[in-house]
Amino acid sequence: MRQIRVAVVGAGIAGLALAAALRRAGIDCHVYEQAERLTEVGAGVQVAPNATRLLHQLGLREQLRAVAVAPQAIEMRRWDDGRILQRTPLGSLCRQRFGAPYYALHRADLHAGLLSLVPPDRVHLGARLVAVTQRADEARLHLADGTTVAADLVVGADGIHSIVRDQIVADRPRYSGQTIYRGLVPADRVPFLLTEPRVRLWLGPDQHLVCYPVSSGRQVSFGATVSASDWRAESWSARGDVADLAAAYAGWHPDVARLIGAAGTVNRWALHDRDSIDRLSSGRVVVIGDAAHPMLPFQAQGANQAIEDAVVLALCLADAGPDDLDAALRRYERIRLPRTTRIQQQSRANAETFHLADGDAQRRRDTSAQTASGLDRHEWLFGYDAEQATTTSRSA
Ligand SMILES: Cc1cc2nc3c(=O)[nH]c(=O)nc-3n(C[C@H](O)[C@H](O)[C@H](O)COP(=O)(O)OP(=O)(O)OC[C@H]3O[C@@H](n4cnc5c(N)ncnc54)[C@H](O)[C@@H]3O)c2cc1C
The missing domain is CATH 3.50.50.60 (FAD/NAD(P)-binding domain)
Known part of the structure; x- marks a missing residue:
């Protein structure tokens, strides 16, 4: 054959x-x-x-x-x-x-x-x-x-x-109306997230944040959704702004604020379906x-x-x-x-x-x-x- x-x-x-x-x-x-x-x-x-x-x-x-x-x-x-x-x-x-x-x-x-x-x-x-x-x-x-x-x-x-x-x-x-900020943070900046390796999600009105350690525990990866009916990136991934992300999660649990505060750079993606x-x-x-x-x-x-x-x-x-x-x-x-x-x-x-x-x-x-x-x-x-x-x- x-x-x-x-x-x-x-x-x-x-x-x-x-x-x-x-x-x-x-x-x-x-x-x-x-x-x-x-x-x-x-x-x-x-x-x-x-x-x-x-x-x-x-x-x-x-x-x-x-x-x-x-x-x-x-x-x-x-x-x-x-x-x-x-x-x-x-x-x-x-x-x-x-x-x-x-x-x-x-x-x-x-x-x-x-x-x-x-x-x-x-x-x-x-x-x-x-x-x-x-x-x-x-x-x-x-x-x-x-x-x-x-x-x-x-x-x-x-x-x-x-x-x-x-x-x-x-x-x-089809654009879902949701965007997601993604970033990697060196583990030594967020030791409170590494006491036991876990996938952690915080759920709240209109948005959620998920994080977990990767790279043998050397980094923590996170994704934080922000709904935006009018947001369109030219490509479907683009540099995001950490200050915008922090503002979107103002008032959330202090661990969320500490994680976002430790992020140097983030990408922002438009989620499609x-x-x-x-x-x-x-x-x-x-x-x-x-x-x-x-x-x-x-x-x-x-x-x-x-x-x-x-x-x-x-x-x-x-x-x-x-x-x-x-x-x-x-x-x-x-x-x-x-x-x-x-x-x-x-x-x-x-x-x-x-x-x-x-x-x-x-x-x-x-x-x-x-x-x-x-x-x-x-x-x-x-x-x-x-x-x-x-x-x-x-x-x-
Ligand atoms: C924020 C986020 C978090 C996610 N988390 C998870 C998770 O934890 N677990 C999980 O299982 N999934 C997760 N996913 C989903 C996962 O990332 C995708 O389902 C997966 O990457 C799909 O792989 P793929 O190879 O089908 O497509 P892609 O990764 O998009 O790869 C497509 C490839 O085709 C190439 N290509 C495109 N067009 C052309 C062309 N015209 N000619 C030649 N090459 C072309 C591209 O350059 C690319 O290399 C997540 C997705 C997002 C957005």
Whole structure:
């Protein structure tokens, strides 16, 4: 059987995870990335057991352990007095229950780990996609420098502003009305946040702040939302102003003020969203990661889902030749769509519940958060094994 030729657009977490998973499956692929240099934004990312187990299988167990922080808990607190609303235990309890750790990482460390699994000559930098065309048995990338690339399958891993997605659906990213300031603070400026490594969230009217240690505990990453109906950055990331951020969080708990006060610089992002779609492929084109199912970051699962997509798609393709790609793509969609749609919806719902104004609805939220503390309610999310789900779907 002739090997399939796969062209991946985008060398973010989704694209690199796919290249690594395809390589493990014995499928060669080339990745086309618009950036001239591979850099990741200076910020953190939480990677839950549903994705760390897959990263371990790909060969990153030791690399991640060397740079990650394993938080002992996720704590949600009230915005003004800091009262704990909910505590989800992580640490060894989480590892034992789900067979893999919950990690807080610097994004650059995750990106570098994935990149190390891909041969350098398979990643083409400065390769900006401007259009995709396809016919029955082939798809073509048209790059900004005038070159074209033919492949049996084009995979769009080109993020929320995906061009590849246009082959599947005619929609556009929608501004959510929320922006987020992100920053990294040297740990020695905020020692009160490191007594025990935790993911800490403070929830309040219209906004919330989340922080956790990364880089083996040398830095603390934070993200603080501020709603702004009229804010538009030219790009979707831009330098923010620490004084504006501090003003937006005036009156919040003193720990929040101390953290913001310790930040030297911040970036500000406009958060976008798109509706769920009911197909992830069309002809010889398929999408993964944010190109497939962008989600507001309030469930901390976008990168996790990108990694699950990559592993599932690679396993589906491993069984396919150029003539039976359709069946492989249908199987990928069948496995992925129910799960990613549910998580997209949950992320959107969190945007509402995290930001309730003080009052009856907020009090009901806090009461139910207390009763829902613990790992049970995360079973469906963290306990999911994407490799197992793909194997099971083969026999179904
Ligand atoms: C504030 C914030 C916090 C988050 N926190 C978490 C978290 O804790 N846990 C979690 O799991 N997720 C989190 N996420 C979500 C996560 O960051 C994304 O889901 C994830 O990065 C998506 O990866 P991707 O590879 O699909 O897309 P991207 O990271 O956007 O990568 C797309 C790549 O494609 C390239 N590209 C784009 N267009 C072209 C083109 N035309 N030609 C060639 N290349 C192109 C881009 O340069 C880029 O390298 C967070 C998101 C935000 C905004």
